[in-house]
Amino acid sequence: MEPSATIIGASNALALTYKPEKGRCVVAKRNIRPGEVLLVEDSSVMCLDEAHVATNCSSCLAHCLAPVPCPTCSLVIFCSEPCRSKGLAGSHGKECQALPILLSHVHMLMSYRLLMQTTHAKVKDLVPILREEAKTRSKADLGLNDDSVYDSSDYRTLYHLTTNAEQSCAPYLLSQCVLAVLVTKLLVESRQYFVDDAGVAFTPGNEDLLLSGTTAFHHILTFTCNNHEVVECQMQKTPMDVKTQLIGYGLSPVLSLFNHSCYPSAFYRANEGHVRVAALRSVKAGEEVTLNYFPAFVEMDLIPRRAFLRFKYSFECHCEACDGDWSSMSSSSKFQIKCPECGSRVNLASKSCLRCRLVYGGSDTFNVREIQDKIFQAMAEIPKLSKCSKDNPALDENLERLVSMIELFDKYILPPNQAHVDLQWLLRRYHMYTSRRYVMMDGFR
Numbered sequence: 019m020e021p022s023a024t025i026i027g028a029s030n031a032l033a034l035t036y037k038p039e040k041g042r043c044v045v046a047k048r049n050i051r052p053g054e055v056l057l058v059e060d061s062s063v064m065c066l067d068e069a070h071v072a073t074n075c076s077s078c079l080a081h082c083l084a085p086v087p088c089p090t091c092s093l094v095i096f097c098s099e100p101c102r103s104k105g106l107a108g109s110h111g112k113e114c115q116a117l118p119i120l121l122s123h124v125h126m127l128m129s130y131r132l133l134m135q136t137t138h139a140k141v142k143d144l145v146p147i148l149r150e151e152a153k154t155r156s157k158a159d160l161g162l163n164d165d166s167v168y169d170s171s172d173y174r175t176l177y178h179l180t181t182n183a184e185q186s187c188a189p190y191l192l193s194q195c196v197l198a199v200l201v202t203k204l205l206v207e208s209r210q211y212f213v214d215d216a217g218v219a220f221t222p223g224n225e226d227l228l229l230s231g232t233t234a235f236h237h238i239l240t241f242t243c244n245n246h247e248v249v250e251c252q253m254q255k256t257p258m259d260v261k262t263q264l265i266g267y268g269l270s271p272v273l274s275l276f277n278h279s280c281y282p283s284a285f286y287r288a289n290e291g292h293v294r295v296a297a298l299r300s301v302k303a304g305e306e307v308t309l310n311y312f313p314a315f316v317e318m319d320l321i322p323r324r325a326f327l328r329f330k331y332s333f334e335c336h337c338e339a340c341d342g343d344w345s346s347m348s349s350s351s352k353f354q355i356k357c358p359e360c361g362s363r364v365n366l367a368s369k370s371c372l373r374c375r376l377v378y379g380g381s382d383t384f385n386v387r388e389i390q391d392k393i394f395q396a397m398a399e400i401p402k403l404s405k406c407s408k409d410n411p412a413l414d415e416n417l418e419r420l421v422s423m424i425e426l427f428d429k430y431i432l433p434p435n436q437a438h439v440d441l442q443w444l445l446r447r448y449h450m451y452t453s454r455r456y457v458m459m460d461g462f463r
């Protein structure tokens with residue numbers, strides 16, 4: 019991946035842009051191929067959910083087979099001595115005592131962790147400046163540093179993530195405010211947050227408490243709008259039979275720049291302390307690159323899907339699947355050919371485009387008959403590609419074939435199409451499968 023100079027962690031295929039109706043979003047600077055890796059970002063914060071603190075390492079989030087305990091509490095485990103040392107010197111060492119309360123609400127845990135890793139001195143120096151910036155800088159520039167670079171490791175980028183506070187109702191805001199008060203109380207009790215330059219704890223005055231409490235509240239709101247799931251890849255009976263299990267949540271500012279689509283052009287995986295985004299299908303230069311926050315159009319019908327997105331993320335979805343009301347998908351055998359000139363449907367009987375009236379002959383670059391044959395051939399190969407295994411030397415070869423099949427559908431088949439969706443799903447599974455870490459479930463062969 020060739021890195022971008024303006025979005026740290028992203029590929030140079032991506033650019034940041036601002037659209038008044040959508041806010042900030044990511045577009046393709048050049049044509050992108052299916053499977054191309056677009057982002058590898060270290061998360062600002064990642065944590066396990068309550069159900070997985072007893073099964074997964076609190077430092078690296080890996081599934082533990084021979085756990086090493088915390089010397090002080092009985093809540094968490096580590097996968098190895100180095101992970102335990104890292105955890106005790108880092109986030110767990112600062113939250114061990116407070117964990118029974120923090121685990122009751124992931125928003126609290128995240129907010130507490132973010133403040134602890136930022137430190138009180140930095141919050142005191144920076145937050146008043148950032149609050150002023152939020153009022154005075156244009157929305158398109160918020161979060162960019164003085165060199166116009168979007169850098170997750172800069173606290174400014176993290177701070178300026180959207181909160182959706184204006185769209186949230188008062189009772190909800192009040193409930194999150196109560197959590198922020200609790201976080202502040204736990205920060206005081208930790209005696210590790212309100213410390214002077216020499217690291218000695220002091221009793222904070224009202225001004226310090228107010229600043230930390232309101233910053234905790236701000237982080238809770240940004241986390242609610244921007245968090246992503248962290249999953250564990252679980253191999254079922256065969257290597258390509260991969261399921262993902264939710265094990266926690268993370269916050270990654272560059273990942274947050276991607277907008278939702280019910281028919282996304284990319285997908286992300288977050289399971290090794292960082293997030294990775296790869297393209298699912300071809301994206302043309304200038305087009306927006308989208309992810310699916312859930313649900314995708316294949317998972318829920320239009321009306322409940324739009325209602326869910328409105329409720330959870332406060333936006334009205336206008337992706338191509340929603341605006342085009344893709345309630346039924348053309349089956350694998352009944353595909354509609356797309357005119358490569360204008361994207362409309364080709365009339366197979368007259369071999370002409372229904373919109374631009376282009377007529378397709380038999381010998382030019384767009385031979386309808388030949389395309390049909392290629393599509394049928396590709397569909398016949400899907401079962402074989404679904405059965406790849408790690409010991410199979412053809413993995414890379416198969417991946418290249420899969421990518422070229424998706425490109426063929428991208429170019430000539432009008433979405434939505436079942437085989438096209440199946441191929442994209444298979445590409446996701448290839449990426450899950452080549453993940454460095456996965457758990458083999460009972461029955462794995």
Ligand SMILES: [Zn+2]
Binds near residue numbers: 076079096101
């Ligand atoms: Zn570990």
Ligand SMILES: [Zn+2]
Binds near residue numbers: 088093094110
């Ligand atoms: Zn502990």
Ligand SMILES: [Zn+2]
Binds near residue numbers: 280281335336340341
């Ligand atoms: Zn949609």
Ligand SMILES: [Zn+2]
Binds near residue numbers: 358359360362373
């Ligand atoms: Zn046309």
